[in-house]
Structures are given as structure tokens and as C-alpha cells.
Amino acid sequence: MSDDPRPEPPPEDGHEPPHGVVETLREELEDVVEEVVEHVPQPVRWTVGKLTRLAGLVLVGVLVLGVVSAVLYFMNRTELVARELSLLLNRTLRDHSDLVLDLRDIRGNPFTGFRAIEPRVRFRDGATVLAAREMRVNYSAWSLLTGGEGSVEVVIEHPDVRLIDSRGRWRLPVWRSSPARRGADRTPPRALQLRLRIADARVTAPKPYGTSSGVELEVLANTGPITRVRVQRLSWQKGPWDSRLERLTADLTADGKGLSGRITEFRTGDLELRAQGTWQRGDSLRHVHLTVGRVRWAWLAKVFDNAAFDVPGEGAFVLEADGASRWRGRFTSTLQWDGLDAEGTGVVRWNGAQLALDSVRARSRAGNVAGALRWSRAGWEVAGDAEHADPAHWHLLHLDGWPGGDLNGWFRYAVDTRNKAKAVAVLEARLAGSQWAGWHADQAQVRVDFPPSAPDSFRVDGTRRGGVFTLRGRTRKDGWSGPYSIRDLPLDEWPDGRATGLTGKLDFAEGLVDARNGALYVTGDLSG
Secondary structure (H helix, E strand, O other), X not given: OOOOOOOOOOOOOOOOOOHHHHHHHHHHHHHHHHHHHHOOOHHHHHHHHHHHHHHHHHHHHHHHHHHHHHHHHHHOOHHHHHHHHHHHHHHHHHHHEOEEEEOOEEEOOOOOEEEEEXXXXXXXXXXXXXXXXXXXXXXXXXXXXXXXXXEEEEEEEOOEEEOEOXXXXXXXXXXXXXXXXXXXXXXXXOOEEEEEEEEEEEEEOOOOOOEEEEEEEEEEEEEXXXXXXXXXXXXXXXXXXXXXEEEEEEEEEEEOOEEEEEEEEEEEOOEEEEEEEEEEOOOOOEEEEEEEEEEEHHHHHHHOOOHHHOOOEEEEEEEEEEEOOOEEEEEEEEEEEOOEEEEEEEEEEEOOOOEEEEEEEEEEOOEEEEEXXXXXXXXXXXXXXXXXXXXXXXXXXXXXXXXXXXXXXXEEEEEEOOOOOOOEEEEEEEEOOEEEOOEEEOEEEEEEEEOOOOOOEEEEEEEEOOEEEEEEEEEEOOEEEEEEEEEEEEHHHOHXXXXXXXXXXXXXXXXXXXXXXXXXXXXXXXXO
16 A cells, blocks of 8 residues: 555546545545634734625625616606606506696606696597696605505696587596406506695686686595595686585595495585485496585576576475486475475486476475476476465465465466576466455366566456356556456355355456455446
8 A cells, every 4th residue: 555645546447436535535625724724814814804894885885876876867867757757657547547648847856756847638639638837746756666556746736627629518538447458468557646736727618617717626546446536625716607616525436346426515605515426337327315405596597597596595405316318316305485485305307408306295385286397498387286375475476465365276387488588487277175365266267477578467267156257367566456257156255245244146246356465455336
């Protein structure tokens, strides 16, 4: 055996040396390295550690410098940030609506917020919906870039909003809660919170709504699989039909199943209301619950362009209805119409052109009514059965100064408003057992005409206990007057005969009746 420490040459046949020889060589090399390190002086080992830490610090500094340089680069490349932000916002608009946002330039810090110069929101065909001189936007760039639940706050001052097309008709943006994805793109819509505040806007809508000025709006919207919109405040200084909206708050929720909304407060000087509604996807019917706490009739006269509503007073009602283009529901109401208090219930129908109230039951000092009402722009009418009707309270029919009575039977009151300056009205009635101004009737026919440019006139033809009487008259400011005739009427049915205790039969009488300031004066020739 040789003492030479050199390793044996590999076998000539090319096979690996035995495993024990390799392990022995590795162990010997490790011993040599340890021995070398132990002979290195201590200060030298400290210097190696410092160099290692220094290299790490240099690496961190390079990374920080790179990030800062990138931030400074983007802060000085606002047009690039504007383009990227436009792409981000337009992707959301593309997924949910038919709108496009254009930003000409931005100023400020694009990582926390900026001012957009001359922003414009338009339909995809180019028609402008909103245009303003400036828009302020605040957001978290990190959340937007990393795909987190981003929050964007937008403030627009003095914008011009157009909700009208080239033909003067409504054109409103379309909003989809859960957009349909094509092909392999099944990514759920991104969750994004948007706070929008619009100050001193001018909004143009089709006729008869016209232009609203001084519009203030604050909205909080959350998009994603479920869209939630909260109108925190909406008001305007001058709006449709000269209204001033003091405050409106509302909520809207939309998802793949349908849509639900609620108006928690709507208040103007003429109208106060609350409402809520739902619509299920795949169902053509919408459901609405409406509570009107107060509405002035004079304001409704402007809304419906109908002078018949131009009277003092106001009303309140609760409505529960279902429909789409046609609606049907039930209502309860209390109202004060030109000094007359009334309350009622009924069924309401709307076909887009005519409002119909059926199964109406109303109670007031003017009488109790069970009937129906029809309204359209051509006019309106109310008809039905009346009980204990009192003409002394028929001021709503423009009959002033009439004596009291107790009338029962069927009636119809119709107003033609096609000529808005000269409305024409007529009252027809078929009375059963009734009493008026001391006269009793077993049955009677009544007609009252209300011409636009002449005194109102009326005619009464009645029977009582085999007798017949007629009365014609014209109204004036302090009452009415006209001729009368009587045949075969028992004398105790004639008011003056009953007052004097006369008995027998009045064969014939004719003359004049004059009603002034609540008193009735009868003159003429009598026989019998």
C-alpha cells in the first residue's frame, strides 16, 4: 500500500469510483475551508458583513429611487394619466351604460385627485349629455390600479345637462346593473363606489317640463353585481311648472332579479309625496305604492293644462297600483276643494291618455256620491248616484247662492276643455224623492248649462203626487230668477200654500221666481 495522498485515477473501463472515496474527498475539502476561515483576522470578517449590509441598502435605495422616479414621471405626464383614467372609467361606463366620458386635460396630483378641464359625457353616437368647464375628481390610485374596491368622488360645478334629442323628445342614459359578458369574458363587474355632487346645474328636458335652473344633486352609487344608488339630496330653484324643489331623497337598487326604488322625501311648495316601487325581471308589471301628503289644485291646473283644477284648496291620497304602459290600482283620498271638505275611495286606471276613477265612494257636505270620474286633456266628467246632495254647497259646480235642499238620484257633470279659454260644462240629473227650496218631488229631470260667455241657465221638470211643475232660470251674481208653471199640484206641496195652511189642488199657476241673497220670492197667477 502506498502513502501517496493523490486520488486514484479512474478505472480504464470508465466506471465511477466507489462511493466511499467521494465522501472522503468532500469531508477533507470542508476541513480545509474551515481552517482557512479560522485563520482570517476578526476585523476582516466585520468588513465583509458591512459590505453585505451596504449592498442590501444600496439595493433598497435603488428600488425606492425607481418608485419615486416613476411617481414623479407620472405626475408630470398628466395627459398619460388622463388617458389611463379615461380608459378605466369608460370601461365601467361601457359595462353598465351607453355613455362615454371625454377628458381634454387634467391638472393636479393624478395619484390622489385632479381637476379635469372641460369634461364631457356623451352618448356613443356623439350627442352630449353633460358638459362643464371643470370637474374635480378625488380617488385612491392604489385601489384603482390594484383592482380593489375603488372609491371615486366627483364634483361638477355649473354643468349644462341635456336630456332631449334632436326632435325634442326624451333621451335618457341606459343603465345596466349586471352587463352580459360575451365569449370567454365572464369576469364579474368591478365593485366601484362613486360619490357625485353637481352644483348649480342647468337641465333641459322636453316640453312641458322645460328647463330647470339652480339644480343641486348629491349621489352615492355602488356598482358591481348589485347596483345601489342613493340620492342624498336633489333640489332646484326653478323647475317644471314654476316649481321650486326644496328637497328630494331616494334609493335605487338593481340586480339580476329586478329593480326596486324608494322616494323617501319629495317636498315643494305645491307637492309633498313618498313612493316606493318594484319591478321583477321577466315580469312586465311594475308595482307602485304612492303617498301624496299634499298637492295644490292650482298647481295641478298647470301640470294638466286644465283650468278646471284652478281652484283654492289641496288634496292628499294613498295609491297602490300595478302596471306598465297601462296602470290599475286602488286609492283613498281626503281633499279640500274650493271650501268643500270631502273624503273617498275607489279604483283608478290609467291608459296613457285617460285617467279613470271607478267604484268611487265620496262623502261631503255637498252630498254622498257612488260613481265614476273620467279625465283627459279633452275634458273631464263625474257621474253616479247621489244621496242627500245639498245645492247650497255646490260652489264647485259654479252654482253660488242656491238655497239648500236634499236631492237624491243619478247625475252627470261634464266639462269640455278643448277650448282652454272657454270651457263648456253641463250638469244633468234624474232625481228620485227629493226636496229643494221647500219644493218636494217624487221624480224630476234637471239640466244646467254653463256656457263660457253667457249666464248659466237651468231647467227642472218634476212631478209630485200627480201634479206637474217646471222651472227655468238664469243665474246672476246675487242669485237666480226665471219663470215657473204648475198643474194639478196639491196646495200643501206649494211652499207658500203649505206655509199658509191651504188645502185642495192648485189647478194651474205660472209666474216668476226670484232668489236673492238666500231668500225666495214667488209671483204670478194662480187658479184652483
